[in-house]
Amino acid sequence: MGKKSKSMKDLLASSGGSSPVKERSGLSLSAVKSLVLREKEDKLTSEFGNNAKVLSLIRSLFGGDEVFLKRNIKSCTDGITITSFSREIHGAPPESLVVKLAEVIGNFRTLRNMALFWCRVVAELRKLWSEEQYIPGIPLDDNPDLNSCLLFQQLQVINCCVSRKRRRDIASQSLDFVLKEGNINEEELATFKDVHASSILYARLNTGELVLRLGADRPMGDLTMLETGEPMYYPITQEGPLLTEDLIKETEEFVLRTGSVGAGCSQLLSDMQAFKAANPGCILEDFVRWHSPPDWTEAEPIIEDKDPSNDGDILSMRGQLSSRMQKEGNLWHELWETSKPVPAVKQTPLFDEDLAVEGILDTLEEIPPFELFEQLFVSLLGLGFVIAEPSLSINSGLSKLFYECKDYAITVCQSSTLREKIDDLCQVYETVERMLDNPEEVLNTVKVAEDTPSPEGEPKRLFKRLNLNFGGIERNLRKPASKEHKNSSDGDKARGQAFSSLFDGRSLLFSKRPPKPGSMPHAEKPTTLHENAWTII
Numbered sequence: 001m002g003k004k005s006k007s008m009k010d011l012l013a014s015s016g017g018s019s020p021v022k023e024r025s026g027l028s029l030s031a032v033k034s035l036v037l038r039e040k041e042d043k044l045t046s047e048f049g050n051n052a053k054v055l056s057l058i059r060s061l062f063g064g065d066e067v068f069l070k071r072n073i074k075s076c077t078d079g080i081t082i083t084s085f086s087r088e089i090h091g092a093p094p095e096s097l098v099v100k101l102a103e104v105i106g107n108f109r110t111l112r113n114m115a116l117f118w119c120r121v122v123a124e125l126r127k128l129w130s131e132e133q134y135i136p137g138i139p140l141d142d143n144p145d146l147n148s149c150l151l152f153q154q155l156q157v158i159n160c161c162v163s164r165k166r167r168r169d170i171a172s173q174s175l176d177f178v179l180k181e182g183n184i185n186e187e188e189l190a191t192f193k194d195v196h197a198s199s200i201l202y203a204r205l206n207t208g209e210l211v212l213r214l215g216a217d218r219p220m221g222d223l224t225m226l227e228t229g230e231p232m233y234y235p236i237t238q239e240g241p242l243l244t245e246d247l248i249k250e251t252e253e254f255v256l257r258t259g260s261v262g263a264g265c266s267q268l269l270s271d272m273q274a275f276k277a278a279n280p281g282c283i284l285e286d287f288v289r290w291h292s293p294p295d296w297t298e299a300e301p302i303i304e305d306k307d308p309s310n311d312g313d314i315l316s317m318r319g320q321l322s323s324r325m326q327k328e329g330n331l332w333h334e335l336w337e338t339s340k341p342v343p344a345v346k347q348t349p350l351f352d353e354d355l356a357v358e359g360i361l362d363t364l365e366e367i368p369p370f371e372l373f374e375q376l377f378v379s380l381l382g383l384g385f386v387i388a389e390p391s392l393s394i395n396s397g398l399s400k401l402f403y404e405c406k407d408y409a410i411t412v413c414q415s416s417t418l419r420e421k422i423d424d425l426c427q428v429y430e431t432v433e434r435m436l437d438n439p440e441e442v443l444n445t446v447k448v449a450e451d452t453p454s455p456e457g458e459p460k461r462l463f464k465r466l467n468l469n470f471g472g473i474e475r476n477l478r479k480p481a482s483k484e485h486k487n488s489s490d491g492d493k494a495r496g497q498a499f500s501s502l503f504d505g506r507s508l509l510f511s512k513r514p515p516k517p518g519s520m521p522h523a524e525k526p527t528t529l530h531e532n533a534w535t536i537i
Contacts, residue, residue, distance in 0.1 A: 001111055002369030011369050012115040054120060057104055061097065062124050064136045069100045071387055085389075085406070087147035089413035091375075091382035097137030098152045099383050102376035111369075118372065122364050125158065129357050132166065134159050144244045149375040153244040154360045160242050161353035171236065171345040175214065203230045203280040211280035215343030220290065226318055228281040232290065235278035238270050238344045241351045266350055269335050276341035284336045288321060295322040370419075377422070378413055381429060385409065388432050397443045398435050405432050 005011035060068040071094065083093060092098035101121065108114045125135065134140055135155055141163040144153035181200055201213035206228055216233040223232040243251065268291075275287050289296045299319045325332060385406055392402040405428045412421045435442050 002373050005369050007366040008115050008118050008369055008372065009366060011111060012119065054117065057117070058120060058124055061100060061104065061121075062128065062136060069103055070095070071383065073387055073390065085386060085410075086379070086382045087145070088410050089378055089382050090147065090149055091379035091413075092149050092152040094383045094386050095137065096152060096379075097135060097155065098149065098376070099379050100137065102380040105376060106380065115369070119365070122361060125155075125364070126361055129158060129162070129361070132162050134162055144242060146245050146248070149379060150244060150246060151364075151372070151375045152379075154364065157242045157244060157360060158357050161357050164239060164351075164353055168345060175343060175345055178212070178214065201233070204228065205281045213280065214277040214341070215274055215345065216278035223289065225279060225282050225286050227283055227286075230279075230281060232282070232286060233278045234290070235271070235274035236344050237274045238267070238347060238350050240267065242356065265331070265335070268332070269339055270344065270347055270350055272336055272339040273342040273347060274344045276339060277343045280341065284333065285318075285321060287336065288325060288332070295325050296320075297322065374419065378418075381409065381425060384429055384432065388436055392432070392435055395435075395439065397446070398439060401442070401446060402432065402435060 002011070005014060059065070073094065086093050105114050105117060108117060128135055135158055138152070138155045138159050140159050142156060142160070144156045144160075146153065178200060201216050202210040203213055203225075204210055213233060215236045217236050218234055220232040220234055224230060225232055241247075271291060272287060275290065276282060279286065285296065297320055320326075324330070388402065389406075392398050395402075408428055409425060412418055412425060415421075418425075431442075
């Protein structure tokens with residue numbers, strides 16, 4: 001259904017006078033059954049449910065409620081494994097806001113309510129940004145994780161921009177203080193026994209004049225400036241752009257199409273200006289020694305006899321730039337001549353946080369429904385596997401089947417056929433659910449499948465056998481969960497009661513698809529190589 005709308009706003013507008021019958025028109029039999037089952041458990045209204053419930057969900061998602069939808073993932077699965085699987089399927093970290101958002105939206109029974117809630121989410125993101133507040137459940141200052149879904153990357157950028165704005169405010173206040181405290185006359189400067197030991201940093205020029213260092217971070221070890229002999233300081237430079245995977249692709253295409261290196265020149269010019277402000281009296285060679293060490297060659301020390309009566313004084317030649325730096329018309333020389341000593345905090349920003357975040361929020365408002373639902377689906381799918389792994393990985397009878405399910409999910413999510421394999425992923429997920437809920441029955445099915453000889457050259461269709469065996473069993477007819485699984489899930493159920501009470505009925509996020517027309521029980525319909533079913537690769 002999401003494919004029929006260009007954006008979430010269009011979906012909302014088109015569903016204004018919608019009904020369940022209209023929503024089901026043109027959908028597959030699997031999707032129709034899913035909507036019918038949801039209808040039975042959710043009394044559809046013309047408006048968006050109860051406002052109090054929606055506000056409660058928003059507060060739980062964005063109010064920093066750490067226990068809201070928190071999952072009890074056993075410690076036997078280490079953090080690296082948990083994170084790596086989510087990144088392998090291009091989802092989101094299990095405890096992130098994206099996964100919780102996926103579960104909340106997955107519990108609404110109509111597309112209209114999903115779209116309405118998403119609009120409320122984007123509005124809340126705008127509010128947090130305007131107040132310079134962090135988005136909970138998202139890293140505060142990490143570069144976008146290009147192996148996670150695009151939505152998670154975009155939320156990372158928003159939090160990074162909040163951190164940068166806060167740092168810039170602090171840096172600006174600090175610079176104002178330095179300028180105020182450092183604005184003293186030469187007579188007062190003469191009384192300083194050691195200007196470098198004071199909280200205000202100065203550099204002495206060849207003329208003997210003391211000049212205030214602005215935007216200096218820390219000394220560069222034993223390096224000194226070639227002309228003045230003063231210590232060299234690392235400058236505080238502007239932070240680079242925050243690029244998500246879609247922006248990286250656009251940048252690469254732009255560079256290939258135009259051959260432009262404008263962004264690189266802007267960064268280089270900014271670094272030069274910051275370096276000059278932090279190191280008064282510096283020259284281009286000093287900058288190259290810091291910014292591009294391979295382009296500077298230190299000279300070997302030589303011994304020069306200045307006085308025949310002495311053994312000689314050891315002198316050090318200044319060294320030289322590389323051949324490319326000495327070429328006429330070198331870009332670095334041109335930029336150095338035009339650059340002024342300006343600390344980073346006073347420069348024109350290379351990356352406009354306000355523009356970047358507003359662009360992301362506008363994109364989220366107009367995101368195509370299918371793109372949003374696909375990212376939420378994969379992220380929540382990853383959570384299910386992560387929760388199941390600690391129990392199933394130590395079960396000698398089921399671990400092999402579980403890892404086959406896991407490998408299949410990774411293969412599909414990394415391929416270009418994900419959108420065509422959604423039903424198959426749901427079947428794989430149901431297989432994992434059944435391994436947790438009915439381990440003995442699954443073990444018996446596996447044993448039968450392994451004992452049944454397959455024709456030479458035909459792969460065992462273990463997943464298909466499991467699917468046919470369980471296909472007619474509705475969720476409310478499933479056997480009670482095993483004692484081990486029940487104990488491990490009691491905590492999760494207790495924590496989820498408040499969440500489920502916000503909806504009328506239980507979640508059917510991964511509703512089973514009905515059997516295909518003409519399908520027969522396993523005993524009546526033999527398995528062939530040409531059946532319309534998937535298998536382990």
